[in-house]
Amino acid sequence: MQLFDRLDRIPPLSEEERQLLDSVRALARDEIAPRAEHYDRTAEFPWDNIRAINALGLNAMFVPEVYGGAGLSYAAYLACVREISAACAATGIIWATNFHAMKPLIDFGTEAQKRALLPRVAEGALAALAITEPAAGSDATHMTTRFAPDGDDVVIAGNKTFITNGDVADLILLFGKWSEIADDRKAISAIVVEKGTPGLAVLRKEDKMGHRASSTVALAFDGCRVPRANLLGGPGAGLPLLLASLNKSRPSVAAHALGIARAAFEDAVAYINERRQSGRRIVEFQGIQFLIADLATDLAMCEAWLWHVAGLVERGETDFGPEASMLKMRASDLAMRAATDAVQLFGGYGYCKDYRVERLMRDAKITQIWEGTNQIHRQVIGRSFIAKR
Numbered sequence: 001m002q003l004f005d006r007l008d009r010i011p012p013l014s015e016e017e018r019q020l021l022d023s024v025r026a027l028a029r030d031e032i033a034p035r036a037e038h039y040d041r042t043a044e045f046p047w048d049n050i051r052a053i054n055a056l057g058l059n060a061m062f063v064p065e066v067y068g069g070a071g072l073s074y075a076a077y078l079a080c081v082r083e084i085s086a087a088c089a090a091t092g093i094i095w096a097t098n099f100h101a102m103k104p105l106i107d108f109g110t111e112a113q114k115r116a117l118l119p120r121v122a123e124g125a126l127a128a129l130a131i132t133e134p135a136a137g138s139d140a141t142h143m144t145t146r147f148a149p150d151g152d153d154v155v156i157a158g159n160k161t162f163i164t165n166g167d168v169a170d171l172i173l174l175f176g177k178w179s180e181i182a183d184d185r186k187a188i189s190a191i192v193v194e195k196g197t198p199g200l201a202v203l204r205k206e207d208k209m210g211h212r213a214s215s216t217v218a219l220a221f222d223g224c225r226v227p228r229a230n231l232l233g234g235p236g237a238g239l240p241l242l243l244a245s246l247n248k249s250r251p252s253v254a255a256h257a258l259g260i261a262r263a264a265f266e267d268a269v270a271y272i273n274e275r276r277q278s279g280r281r282i283v284e285f286q287g288i289q290f291l292i293a294d295l296a297t298d299l300a301m302c303e304a305w306l307w308h309v310a311g312l313v314e315r316g317e318t319d320f321g322p323e324a325s326m327l328k329m330r331a332s333d334l335a336m337r338a339a340t341d342a343v344q345l346f347g348g349y350g351y352c353k354d355y356r357v358e359r360l361m362r363d364a365k366i367t368q369i370w371e372g373t374n375q376i377h378r379q380v381i382g383r384s385f386i387a388k389r
């Protein structure tokens, strides 16, 4: 597929980054993809995939060199997310969540915080990002988790739900409200909580439609005492920090969704070139060609937009919320459509578990829901056109 090979050449990766991407492709093809069906069926956490990812030192790529990382480009990171997610979406999101949770520390942490925590991340620590609560999903400003200062500590009380990696993470970036600030939005703060902190408990693990090997858990923080030194950006700094961080994690979840979309598209194209009906390969029917033409076109446009938004991040731009929302929304809608169309093109075989398109369709659905539902992204994009008076 020359067209997609050409698209993959858009991000200006260095020779070192291209070599790393080749190693990631080999890992995805030879180890992660063959194990994906097992992990989907058993819903076991894919520890051997995480060990293999860490053997390649992949966490280091998004950590600056001065803190023990490799400091590679954002585009190289996105390309790796897409490769791993195409092979096993659950493993892809487990790994990408390390970035989503720890990028705010890289961007907003103090020197002391970065020196203390980032070398562990670079070496392969798992991380979680805890925002959502049972009664605060799309509107995070209604979260009720409370951070009460007490001398050199902060005492945390509250519950979080649907937290990816929540039960396995070494470090959790937790959002809550500073007890001394009354204003709902201005009280939001962020703190790093370490695994094993007394009072931190896993309440339940979700049994999900897809991404079955990535653990999604409800967490309780019952009087957790955390050093105040772990507070990111100070009391009340959480909301701007969160919004700025989402602009960098949304392209990442889009790359993950595009991995699913690519996998579905490639499987579909291979199948329609083999499957014969009425004496012809089904790819020769015009109705099938129109479907695949629409998918290929949208995939190409969306991938080009991924590299456009990656370029904005690389250039240090900060005001690109609508572009990041467009990307997340379109990539995830496309993942769902590509996977559903792939099942359709496989006919009855697509509905059975012998082919991975069945899993891809289940895996695709959540991409339209997490990291801001696509309704919320439409709001973000639409609102950006309201003229300021």
Ligand SMILES: Cc1cc2nc3c(=O)[nH]c(=O)nc-3n(C[C@H](O)[C@H](O)[C@H](O)COP(=O)(O)OP(=O)(O)OC[C@H]3O[C@@H](n4cnc5c(N)ncnc54)[C@H](O)[C@@H]3O)c2cc1C
Residues within 6 Å of the ligand: 097, 129, 130, 131, 132, 136, 137, 138, 139, 161, 162, 163, 164, 165, 208, 211, 216, 366, 369, 370, 371, 372, 373, 374, 375, 376
């Ligand atoms: C597998 C999985 C992994 C997740 N991982 C994480 C994680 O690691 N960390 C984390 O913090 N969270 C995580 N989440 C939570 C996820 O981000 C939320 O589920 C999502 O933000 C939606 O919140 P909600 O489920 O409470 O839905 P709600 O906010 O209750 O929304 C319900 C429906 O109403 C719609 N809706 C809500 N408000 C509006 C509006 N203003 N206008 C129009 N429509 C609206 C929504 O689009 C949706 O269709 C995860 C969820 C899942 C299922």
